Amino acid sequence: MPIEHHALINDFPEYRERIHDLKMKDDRFARLMDEYHELTKHVEHMESEIEAVSTQVEEGAKIKRLKLKDELYAMLQA
Template identity: 50%
Template sequence: MEHHDLLHELPEHRETIHSLKTGNAHFAKLFATYHELDRSVRNAEDRVEATSEEHEEQMKRQRLALKDELYAMILAAEGKTA
């Protein structure tokens, strides 16, 4: 299975992610939600948790939207734009 955790997908932003997790409560909450959702998606893909394909796809879309929001926050903290 592919890993979709942010540190795996964005290793070049590791320091910024750490800084935001410890210094920005909103980022930390979104980060935690993203990883909970990622775990649920992996469990659905591995058939550990029973779920419909529609629900699995919905979770994947939510995960992607959260990732986009987190990535934008990372770039903003680094003074960059997407």
């Protein structure tokens, strides 16, 4: 099964310019975005079984990523 890449720009293409602006001007947004991308890489490794972990660990990482994504989305809408 192919792994879906969850880059913020792919998930919210309508906010491409806003993502770039916030990344350059808002330290908190930039930090959260970096954390989101690192967590996404980690989840993708778990999904592709490059990194062997329990289902609980994988689901926990996905939940954390979703919470980060929700927070970033709220900042994009502000």
